Amino acid sequence: MLGLAILAVFAVYLWLTVVLARIATAYVRAYHLPGWIGGGTISLIMFLLVFWDWIPTAVAHHYYCSTRAGLKVYKTLEQWRAENPGVAETLVTTVNPKWVKLPNGSSYALDQRFERRMTERPVFLSVTEHLDAIYDVNSRKGGAVQEPLMVNTDYSSGTGWFPADAYTLHDYKFWLVSRSCAASGDYTNVILQDKFMTKLRAMERQPEPSANEPGGGTR
Incomplete structure (x- = not known):
């Protein structure tokens, strides 16, 4: 049960990371910048929050x-x-x-x-x-x-x-x-x-x- 709970938490966190990365990608593209800058930055931040x-x-x-x-x-x-x-x-x-x-x-x-x-x-x-x-x-x-x-x-x-x-x-x-x-x-x-x-x-x-x-x- 604990293993399933941990997997569920990671799944939610991954989903949240993807959502925020897409929002950041769209935001920087609105300023005519490469989308990976926004998506990559958010992904890195979300990764470091847990795995720093x-x-x-x-x-x-x-x-x-x-x-x-x-x-x-x-x-x-x-x-x-x-x-x-x-x-x-x-x-x-x-x-x-x-x-x-x-x-x-x-x-x-x-x-x-x-x-x-x-x-x-x-x-x-x-x-x-x-x-x-x-x-x-x-x-x-x-x-x-x-x-x-x-x-x-x-x-x-x-x-x-x-x-x-x-x-x-x-x-x-x-x-x-x-x-x-x-x-x-x-x-x-x-x-x-x-x-x-x-x-x-x-x-x-x-x-x-x-x-x-x-x-x-x-x-």
């Missing part, structure tokens, strides 16, 4: 994906284990972790030491930068700032999940939507991040089942 940000958004999204997106490992898990001897053997996977709201995103604990933080910020028009990072919550850089082990930088454009996240008329510009740099077909960063997470999870132990859970026994 299409090309700038597509160019910006491609630029950010080409120059700034990617996965960066600041410290490998092997380096971390060498700096924290014996700690890896004590890590226990956090079951049903609590999501913590951040000013520009959210985070949750993977275990006693590692935390996953996902943040975002607008960079240009509807292009948004997304950072997916793993932190050692006990680490400090310069005495105050926690240092990430890994950060995956990605970019999206348009409404996050169309039409669920569409709240304004601008959000219905579905042609602006590109949810990830991986949409171009390059999943390298996704694969590298999955490998990093798999190695991290392999260090953790699963928590012992409680007495009330199957296999937990009785007190």
